[in-house]
Amino acid sequence: MFISSIAVSGLDFVRQVKFRELICYVVDCWDGPEDDPIVYHGYTLTTKILFRDIIVDAIKPYAFHVSSYPVILSLENHCSEKQQEVLARHLAEVLGEQLYTDPVDENLEFLPSPETLMGKIIVKAKKMKSNLKTSVHEYESSSEEEYDGEMEKPVTTLKEKKTISEGLSNLVNLCQGIHFQDFETSKLTGKCYEMASFSEAKSEKLIATKGVEFVEYNTRQLSRIYPSAKRTSSSNFKPIQFWNVGCQMVALNYQTGKKPVFINEAKFKQNGGCGYILKPEILRDISLNYDPNAIQDDRQVLSPLYQKTLRLEIISGQHIPKPDQEFDGDIVDPYVKVKILGHPQDNQTMKTDVVKDNGFNPRWDCEMKFSVKLPQLAMVHLIVKDDNKNVTLGTYALPFESLTQGYRHVYLMDYTRTFVSPASLFVHVSIIS
Structure with missing residues (x-):
């Protein structure tokens, strides 16, 4: 355990x-x-x-x-x-x-x-x-x-x-x-x-x-x-x-x-x-025969039967806050970065385009595909950032195997795991074995 x-x-x-x-x-x-x-x-x-x-x-x-x-x-x-x-x-x-x-x-x-x-x-x-x-x-x-x-x-x-x-x-x-x-x-x-x-x-x-x-x-x-x-x-x-x-x-x-x-x-x-x-x-x-270092010499980590493909569509955002949730300052230019964290062979990052001057209801309609060899070890980390100041505006993470398929609202947090209410992302999740 x-x-x-x-x-x-x-x-x-x-x-x-x-x-x-x-x-x-x-x-x-x-x-x-x-x-x-x-x-x-x-x-x-x-x-x-x-x-x-x-x-x-x-x-x-x-x-x-x-x-x-x-x-x-x-x-x-x-x-x-x-x-x-x-x-x-x-x-x-x-x-x-x-x-x-x-x-x-x-x-x-x-x-x-x-x-x-x-x-x-x-x-x-x-x-x-x-x-x-x-x-x-x-x-x-x-x-x-x-x-x-x-x-x-x-x-x-x-x-x-x-x-x-x-x-x-x-x-x-x-x-x-x-x-x-x-x-x-x-x-x-x-x-x-x-x-x-x-x-x-x-x-x-x-x-x-x-x-x-x-x-x-x-x-x-x-x-x-x-x-x-x-x-x-x-x-x-x-x-x-x-x-x-x-x-x-x-x-x-x-x-x-x-x-x-x-x-x-x-x-x-x-x-x-x-x-x-x-x-x-x-x-x-x-x-x-699991090998935590298989990436070092290109050995197969485990049977491909474990492998899954995550199809994640980042559709839109709602009420994305300014840095530190302040009211003053420039309007944010948000984009979403998605990371897979786990076995070295599974570590990967993708991101959406930047939406200029729109933190209220940015729309990305960005589809991402991740091939994950060991989903049992993987975490999915979503990060909303401001392209202007390169700061994190909100984030969320969960284990790969806790993902639920379908249309979902992801309610954003800061790094103390306090919700940045009412900020959220609207996404679609599908997993292919």
Whole structure:
């Protein structure tokens, strides 16, 4: 399954938990004053807030506000042993029966269905090994590959032995954080409840060099992708390349929205917006021999039986706004750009002609045809732009397989997924298998 995931911190956390269809919340925990842990993105410019306030004001009241499916609280643990015990105490005292605490069977072959864990909060963190109190704890936000001379390394060393608190370790079961060694080792000894985290840089290298192995790995174990430590302003990467290899949790920074977050939210509107999406068959069945990098040597991605043709007619627009929805300024010269985003062989862009001086009811009557080899992975992104200022006036995106055929009005949004009312496009959609 794909699992809707974010990395948020500070006061924005409460708003994101309350109003988003999210399942995995990544929380950076650090030692705080008066032995009370705090949350913020280390080495970035984000606000600091008490961990307990996150649990009391956001997770407890709003974790199941949108969906009853299980929530994963992914703790990036940078705390001392003493403050880890405080973390564990806050979780147990505040969340109570919502906290999933059943021990995991070490011989478990498959993770339980989300349907069996409704209303439960699962803690993801590193776990103390049997009969051992210490374990090598690697700070995931400061791994070696993130630093190539462009910025100063944090004081923290790459392999610093940290004590894992027994109290916190006892709360970890179905999502046990581990250090990824290689795909061969994972195939031989990995457990379904062990979960590795990969930086965007490391993930990109693995996709480029061992894409097929990465897909296979994600059929057995969970993986989480997190933003580079160089993103001190909490900017974002493009998530689609990681979905293309089946990475379940692609954690974006929600403090800064824009296109990556917009695409992420469009994808997770599927399945009733519950935060879980069943991965397509090509990412679940390795016998299909799906290759995420087939474009590099012109190999056929998969059987042509998957291929579909999208015929999209952009007919007209209604009430297209001026830039930033202002009333003053020049009349816009709108045109529509349509992008297919997905497997590299499917990425393509087409656009209409420009209609001069008409944002009220521009007419394009433009027919576009897109051949899509892997519609299961594809997103369709429509963007209305002003030819004068080259700015986006409105946009909409949805998964290819969520398209409905026939005449449709597409109600435009901005990149915060707020509707730009009453702006819309009038289109006709047909799909040929």
